Amino acid sequence: MSDAPDRRPDGVERVALFVTCVGELVEPDVPVAAVRVLRAAGCDVDVPEGQTCCGQPAWNSGFTADAAKVAGTSLDALERAVADGAEAVVVPAGSCATMIRVYWPQLFSLAGDEAASDRARALGERVWELTELLDALPDERLGLGSVEPCAAVYHRSCHMLRELHVAEQPEALLARVDGCVVAEWAAADQCCGFGGTFSVKLPEASVAMADEKLDVLPEGTEVIVGADASCLMQLRTRAGARGMQVRTEHIAQVLERALPDDRGADA
Amino acid sequence: MSNEWPLRSSTLRERSATAVGDPVLRANVGAATDRFRTKRTSALARLHDPDALRSAARGVRGDILADWAATLELLADNVQANGGHVCWAPTGADANDYIASVAQRIGARTVVKSKSMATEETGLNEALAAVGCDTVETDLGEWIIQLAEEHPSHIIAPAMHKNRDQVADTFEAKAGMTERVTEPTELVAFARRELRRRFLEADLGITGANLGVAETGSIVLVTNEGNARMVTSMPRVHIAVMGAERIARTWDQADLVLGLLAKFGTGQTLSSYTTVLSGPRGEDEADGPDEFHLVILDNGRSDIAGTEFAEMLNCIRCGSCLNVCPVYHQTGGHAYGWVYPGPMGAVLTPLLASQQTGHGPGEDHHAGELANASTLCGACMEACPVEIPLQDLLLGLRRRNAEHAGLAERSMWRAWAAAWSRPGAYGASATVATKARRLAPLLGRLPGGSRWTDGRDLPDLPARTFRQRWDAGDV
């Protein structure tokens, strides 16, 4: 599935960010961090106007036409950005990156719009999950320093791992951050139990799935790092309800904290 | 679809909540699936290239089913040439009627069975009881759940949801165990003594079929207990019930499938007993039944061929997708409400059910909602030895369900799409969301809000959306 190994991003300078609806509405610190990290890596970051959501909520619920309508809006916006010179479209969420790259062509095709399907396939060539791009850049482009020492684990989110096949990149980046110690987590690649509407359709099972991961956190874990804000929200809100002290942090935010002073910040 | 199954009388959420609320069940299922997974991982580690085998197997299953009707005909012809009888059963009721008529003709009182999911599907045991037969399951797990008057919760380990103490309880309560034992070997010894007696009494033996091999008219049975050998050799008559898709044309194909079945299912190189049967006892043979019957069960299968769900027919019933499924891990099999649990059941049950209930495809809400028993995490696809794209099939079923969704759900998605396909309206909903911060504490009290808040905190909403920060130049 992954075309990543062949994609050489060394020279990427102009980047369009796909914010995602969760990034827009619930976790704006994540896209903000993504922008700053990308800038620190020497990218000129644009956030194309007109983008909304990737359509995944409706797609996963079977409402193809509704999903295509929303995804079409974002496709238009991202395509315009590419036409204006963006060399890469970066998505700071594994699940939305998967939706765009893996499922958009099928979505538009099922919705009866073959032209949009072809456009989505072409756009997909330029779509990168955030850590996938950062890890593929030459190391010297992204200087990473240190963060306050913290005991971390990394949650490998499902779509990114099994469908986008972006597996090693996030942890490779974290390994470059001094102070962020990522421990082995037996449940690292187990599903968090969120699953979009699954979380409210079968809430008891959803919570139990989060528990299974939280129950085996290594002793002393302070923070769960991940590349999908929605998985982290599921784990954080469940941990909170249990009175656990563990935090969650998106990998973009960890990397942002690790930027040498003032790099990335605009002002 | 037998009515006693909970599928029609409860919702998926009710069943899964009940299961999740049972800590013993979760511990039992968790431990057992973990064992299977570990064994599978080490079995696969001994293979040179498991992924190449998987894709070869997918190709082979595809080839077989591309030529399905002809292969079945060849199998049937060769079974008859070997002296066996063949029954084509379009429905479960047809299969049951045929088997009951054989039982009555030979005056069978005691029937012994080895594990067969196809006969769970048809509700055969009840049908045999109705004609006065005493049917005894001889697979240890099946016997346990028969005694406990439950249903299987796993396709290859039917009593997976019980621990040894619960098994001992069942044996004491239902099988006359007077001296309680709880060690697995002792429990097995007890079962062996009890079942040996029943084997000797039995007039009729009934098995499933892991595979029918057309070129020689043979059926293959795979067990780890050897009970299928007794079922097929001690009674006078043997009937095998085979799901119509469980076939191979050649032994080369069968070889590939059987190897994968053991490795992905139980993590064995090959199952302990692989039994090949080709018809009744021949004149020069020492043992085997006087009569052999093969029942080829359709029961909705042929309706799946040629649809977007056709690959589900490739399933070899290895159980691997159950063992890796994080939802199954929490709920066990009974939450799925019918014979087939886990990801394969979440796909297969809706496909078989629409045929059985006379509903059109997607109209059977009870079965259809099983497609929601997944986070779409993809672990099942990765674990399937024949690369069935289970996640894509689940999505396909959800699309089918959406076509039959109620007005409220359809309107909700339509309104969502109308708003979020217009950047202006999307921006407005973003502003509403930040305003909603102050309302957030009320959210849990909205209808349905407790579905999130029972067990989870509400997420904090931000003071400003991303776009507001970007436009303000604060990024």
Ligand code: SF4
């Ligand atoms: S769907 Fe695949 S993994 Fe699941 S039981 Fe069938 S063959 Fe095995």
